[in-house]
Amino acid sequence: MIIIRAKYLGFCEGVKMAIEKTNKALRESKKKIFVMGPLIHNRQVIKKLSKEGLKIIEDLNELNKDGILIVRTHGLPEPKIKKAIAMGVNIVDATCYKVKSLHKLAKQLVKEGYQLVLIGDHDHAEVGAIKESIKDNVVVISSPDEVEKNKLSRKIGIVVQTTQREENFSKIVNKILEKVEELKVFNTICKASILRQNAAYELSKNVDLMIVIGGRDSANTNRLAEICQGNAETYHIETKDELKKSWFRGKKKIGITAGASTPNWIIEKVEKEIERICTKSK
Amino acid sequence: MIIIRAKYLGFCEGVKMAIEKTNKALRESKKKIFVMGPLIHNRQVIKKLSKEGLKIIEDLNELNKDGILIVRTHGLPEPKIKKAIAMGVNIVDATCYKVKSLHKLAKQLVKEGYQLVLIGDHDHAEVGAIKESIKDNVVVISSPDEVEKNKLSRKIGIVVQTTQREENFSKIVNKILEKVEELKVFNTICKASILRQNAAYELSKNVDLMIVIGGRDSANTNRLAEICQGNAETYHIETKDELKKSWFRGKKKIGITAGASTPNWIIEKVEKEIERICTKSK
Structure with a gap:
């Protein structure tokens, strides 16, 4: 055998970086260290970090005012980060740099006048953060079959959840292509x-x-x-x-x-x- | 039966307009009326117009200096139009408005820093005119198999010959999509x-x-x-x-x-x- x-x-670079930042905060700061939702999607790692003092919260109201909020690898909606800052909390941004780039490109497409399509899983944290950050018209599409169900404009901009499969991404782009005059696509798959x-x-x-x-x-x-x-x-x-x-x-x-x-x-x-x-x- | x-x-609108402009020139002007290459791809129509005085030339040197040059529906390379104007010839532009829009969008993509891919038939007049107008790096691709044969950058802009089939267009775009980080596509099919x-x-x-x-x-x-x-x-x-x-x-x-x-x-x-x-x- x-x-x-x-x-x-x-481990990818983004996850490594997030854990290093969290460990550093736990080690060096006397403040209470919070993260909203799991830092990464691994319960064993989260359990270990929790033992060392990391507190996972589901709502900003659970924050201590003089605490530190770590932004998880999947990112957080901008309004939530702004709210935490306004509460007087320090921010340690552990958003994966690929996810950060996705946020930036999504915003750019909206600014350029495209109707934004985000290819990704409806209930994924990364998708949720982008949806909530960009208040404009964002359509989330998870499979080729869903293309028909949405009213798309003639000018579409596309970004994709960093962990999507290339095959699903290209099938969806292809379906959208049939319907539009102008298409701008950023392949943001990691x-x-x-x-x-x-x-x-x-x-x-x-x-x-x-x-x-x-x-x-x-x-x-x-x-x-x-x-x-x-x-x-x-x-x-x-x-x-x-x-x-x-x-x-x-x-x-x-x-x-x-x-x-x-x-x-x-x-x-x-x-x-x-x-x-x-x-x-x- | x-x-x-x-x-x-x-007849489409573009062809109708080109024939009207040519007939008007033949009817109203006393100058010699030239067209470089066939005005449209129909020999019977061309034969009829030739009888009425239209002269088809293959080279700008065949122009009379006080003549009128009709630009055919498929367009002409910009350097050729400029040369004709410099020769003192009057221009009647009968380029199809869809082809004109294709020229404009191709130029825009180059200006925006994209490597330009023109999906079309290598030996078609419309493709030739665009290739010669845009002196920058243009890649012409006529079938999905040809995608592999070209060195493509990570940032691609695509336009398509107005008379291509949607199916061929989308297959080629899909193949290119696998290779790039950023893609901007104008569906210029008429x-x-x-x-x-x-x-x-x-x-x-x-x-x-x-x-x-x-x-x-x-x-x-x-x-x-x-x-x-x-x-x-x-x-x-x-x-x-x-x-x-x-x-x-x-x-x-x-x-x-x-x-x-x-x-x-x-x-x-x-x-x-x-x-x-x-x-x-x-």
């Missing part, structure tokens, strides 16, 4: 996501089993699982405790990948547990 | 072309035979023939003299369409000849 890691997997997606795709074609590690609420991890499922038997887990012996019976090549919010220590624990299960069952 | 005309066929294409498609599904009337060098007429071929037995003719009795044997429903540069008098002659053939062979 061999375990093969995907060429690209785990290259780190694409690298992980392509690597997972290639690996899953050549193994008997794929283990995808990462938060169940992590969009990019879910996409990795979706992609692998087409090629191999695939299980999406958060931690080693979810692994089942039966999965590995008769399997020789086992592939591993992990979402951009999955830390290396979780990946390593899973890898060791797979080795243990397979050695034991021999 | 019945003959059914496509809902939209024949709606008159699309109306004729859709009407020909619908009609050809419901007849035994399609007769497509128009110049063999007319891009939009050739597209009509391509579209009809998928659904019904199709013949592309320029005049009634090309009709063959054998085509009509056993046929009950005969569809007719005509390109945007085909005059009504040719369509009517073809229609009458079909009636004559079918009545005679009963």
